Amino acid sequence: MNAQVLISSAALPFAVPTSRWDESVAATLSPAELLLYRSNLLGSDLTVTNFGGGNTSAKLEEIDPLTGEKTEVLWVKGSGGDIGSMKLDGFATLYQAKLLGLEAHYAGPDDDDKMVGFLPHCTFNLNGRAASIDTPLHSLLPFAHVDHVHPDAIIALAASSGGEAATQEIWGGTIGWLPWKRPGYTLGVMLRDYVKANPHVQGVMLAGHGIICWADSAKACYEHTVELIADAANYLNAKLGGKPAFGGQAVAPNADRAAIAADLMPRLRGFMTGARTKLGHFSDDAEALEFVGSVDFERLASLGTSCPDHFLRTKVAPLTLDPARLQDDAYLAQKIADYRDLYAAYYERCKRANSPAMRDSNPVVVLVPGVGRITFATDKTTARLAGEFYGNAINVMRGAEAIGDYIALDEQEAFDIEYWLLEEAKLQRMPAPKPLVGKIALVTGGAGGIGAASAARLLREGACVVLADRAADAVEEVRAGFAKQFGKDVVRAAVCDVTDEAQVQAAFDVAAREFGGLDILVANAGIASSAPIEDTTVELWSRNYDVLAQGYFLTARSAWPLMKRMKDQGGSSVVFIGSKNGVAAATNASAYASAKAAANHLARCLALEGAPFGIRVNTVNPDAVIKGSKIWDGDWRKERAGAHGIDSGKELEEHYRQRSMLKRDVLPEDIAEAVYFLGSDMSAKSTGNMINVDAGNAQAFTR
Template identity: 90%
Template sequence: MNVQTSISAVATLFAVPVSRWDDAAAAAMRPEELLLYRSNLLGSDLTVTNFGGGNTSAKIVETDPLTGEQTEVLWVKGSGGDIGSMKLDGFSTLYQAKLLGLEAHYGGPDDDDKMVGYLPHCTFNLNPRAASIDTPLHSLLPFAHVDHVHPDAIIALAASSGGEAATREIWGGKIGWLPWKRPGYTLGVQLRDYVKANPGLEGVMLAGHGIICWADTAKACYEHTVQLIADAATYLNDRLAGKPAFGGQAVAPNPDRAAIAADLMPRLRGFMTGARTKLGHFSDDAEALEFVGSDDFQRLADLGTSCPDHFLRTKIAPLTLDPARLQDDAYLAEKLSSYRDMYAAYYDRCKRGNSPAMRDSNPVVVLVPGVGRITFATDKTTARLAGEFYGNAINVMRGAEAIGDYSALDEQEAFDIEYWLLEEAKLQRMPKPKPLVGKIALVTGGAGGIGAATAARLLADGACVMLADRDAGAMEQVRAGFAKQFGKDVVRGSVCDVTDEAQVQAAFDDCACEFGGLDILVANAGIASSAAIEDTTIALWDRNYDVLAKGYFLTARAAWPLMKRMKAQGGSSIVFIGSKNGVAAATNASAYASAKAAANHLARCLALEGAGSGIRVNVVNPDAVIQGSKIWDGDWRKERAGAHGIDSGKELEEHYRQRSMLKRDVLPLDIAEAVYFFASDMSAKSTGNMINVDAGNAQAFTR
């Protein structure tokens, strides 16, 4: 029985792109700048192309730096770039005459990989940008401007049994059709010969791959590309309008799906094997919910994806889960194990004599009816992009099924792309990941001096960070700054008063839903007060213990179940930001100092309790970290200056500097370095320890 819902009563339609070309903006541009402008316009519109997908080119006459003569140069998007965000240095530049001369070295389809090796010999003006595998598609066509894109509406035609007929119907023979062929020199030759044999064509649909089209000017090429996509989208929308997609809905969206994802993602993450922990990304957009709740969901999911761009990001097939069994750990573990076995069997069936070793066999895409789409990768950006690419694949399936039967990539073809030696070489050229890539941290008091410095230190080495702070405005300012510095994918914020049990749990749920779990907790949120014992009120006493003792307890307790999941993945780390006053007595600070001492002892207790689950718990004890501190901006500064009988201005910093054995200031960055040591594998065999970062204070020696 179908369950009709507001989200999926009828099929989601394709967005129809329109031209965004600005003649005024383009008027003064040089030919290569027009190519970049056109490329950025295409790539920044997700109805036109996917992230990192598609390529553009222009043949431009330039002065040869060797001969001083005019020569035709192919400007084409280089390997690994994104046309939406690239700059001029993202293009490869190659002598067109040399590219055409390469055909003398071509002996047939088996030479595709060999032909790639000749491309560097055609480089113009010592351009270091490597040419992509699609370069022959552009060089062998005789047209001045060429676009090759694979938007959802186009791939829906290219991946459907009814696609060729639909192509004829839409464009009346102006757009040709070539059967599937893996990208490379052979496809370039086939395309060139096909276009030559069919004069008057304005483009060619490449089955399972995308569309390639051309024009005499940059503007005409751009607008031609956009119009072709609009034509395809309009055609498909006419056939989808008013109808349910994928056979209709069988499972309605669960209103608690975000909470379900927050609970499920850490459990899946804990069961995944591999050298590095995974990062998760959750999506419950309309496309995902429509697909996972449909009658045809399992049939289509089992087929896998079609376009190589999609497949390389999403693996041979997704893992699908029964929403009624998500609380069953044995079920989840068995499903992941079975998926790894399936992937290994696929590798063994398809491997060639020279295939690279089998890569990570865990699923990338996990689909749950009523909940949505979860994707995992070793870094957050890759996980997010994998989710977006599977969203593209869903759109493709919807359109393909509207005009025929969806056709996935042949298994052997899929393997040959995934384990292509050229793709392996590209992977091997990638820089070594930073030490904390794949790790997830939550920092309380994340908008303060020590908290922000700590978050920055963890982000700098690759961690994802959830900032938790009760000051929403300050937290958002810090988050936005980090997003600009480190990238929007790796940092989030959650408003959290650590004395409020519900807010604490919500912050950790946010972390689980945003990133997939937790590996590092930095308990830093704090206050400070100074008063003689007879002036210490119950309210003041309780406030210190609420924040510094109960707050640390609540955050550690909320972290515990997430961290226990990571024992098999190398364990996890809790770092308490203590204080010199938690070790050494302080005048007129009994509430503050004793609460800090309580937190320090709580850390020792948790170290004892957590060792069996691989949870390390350590403490960093700062002293007099005045720079950037909200605490020192308030009454605490005046109170401590009064307790020492000095002025609260510059004399206070000098007092603490001279009091230290090393006569040095202690800065937030100094605390962050100590936290990093305890959070990283450098201290993998340390738990229950303290590090004093106080420039030397004999009274606070811990032994």
């Protein structure tokens, strides 16, 4: 989150890229590697292009594996992926001669979809990477190296009524201009014919879309692309010239915006409908605040986005909210319902006889003056990217309005891209999501043995997780490990002592602000102590009750308002990590065991109280989880060994193994399995239950 407050009223400037080409690196690379190097340089510089944006190509000489003869092969970024992080296997390779021969099958614009079907027949060397719909843009141009990118500064020209004149002014006719046409074979033909008729041009602006340009070498092509973007950015910055953007500021950034977002996001999430719950992403970066607080905000937001890349991620238009009415649930519910109605009306207006069924009609982008931008999607990364794409759209609007009127994409054109049959086929081929995708979990004691194992289990099934623990370094270390394993988007850490009311609430606010709410609480943070009754000080007694009884109460209480909001979306689940000792009496551990019993009964009370809100509450009772548990690193180990009259080393583990009915070790991962079962819909019909995970202990049988 960016805590920056706008103090200057001058418009935010466009970033001006410079060449990052390093000849000492380039000199060692093969022609295909040079294409990759150039692509990665372009794609990893977010001032050049947005995530995944654009494609690059080179026409290279290869040896045909069938004939042994030299042949010309088009290497072009394939379908999917991101040019910034792609590897060589991200390129499709196709026989250039076959690609050119395809024109025999082309009779006109209605053939665009048909032409896509021919691309696999041109594959060179059995390369499995599918060629993208932009392939004809590259194959039909007679140049060795071609770049096609969508940087903000370029789209700003491409999506402005003043864009064509500006293109002429900046580049004096060396960059051409083609009117909007959606990507496909027809656009490739238009482009080829344009370049033939205007042989002096070194690139062409594609209205409402981006730019395509070329050169004789990888280096020259890269530098040409960077220069064109820098030219556009410098031109726009001069036009913006220190004046405020979007008609000036109407609403100043609210100092409490992070707290407002934490309060608002679970409400919005709760009002969204659909088979799957949503993940939220909040941003209050400078570009979001500049836009949502501006005079022109409502007018521009309602126009929708321009570039196909942007609106595919963000839907045609965002939902805008009145910051004075955020506490009014009826207002929020109505706004979301209205949005869905508008979306359905758009679908009805634009649908064609063979259009796929209407998709999710909930808003993706929600904008609030003074607060910022909130985006929702079925997973966290998609929600974050949607926000970033809307940030690109804001930049485009700022630049476009500085040189004319911003022009959004025509509604029917937008619809035809959104509901393009080939896109639908791609969606249908996607694997089914993991069971917990869209779910948000908070695990207290998440840095410990059972907590971390439970978090990992939930992450593995697709959940987003907040790890809450009082051990600051340990919880950060566990978070960093999970970020590496599962991706940085899906895990957050909150330093929180569960005995402290304010810290507990702050941890739940992290879940609300970072992900949008809560579906699963694993109340697990715990300690253990052992002492005969006469040696049990009030301090020891209270410590157990503070963490194990009151701590569970405080976490459940903070979870409640978030969970109640999920009633109509499949409900939510609280899982208490209890203990065998909460059911079976223990010698010399009365404080610990009775506090655990209090938590067990608290779970049953809450199961009763939660049922009307779809909140299930169940308990997992572990016993003797020695490996991986930090509880067993400390005094507890010695004390329990003493209580059993054995040594605290290997003998102790053997003692517990032998004590169990099944004669087996109990591991944190075993507890995690029960947590996953109770946290997920697999146990949708269970509440007020206990599962013992203790390798069998007759004393702990419930009755």
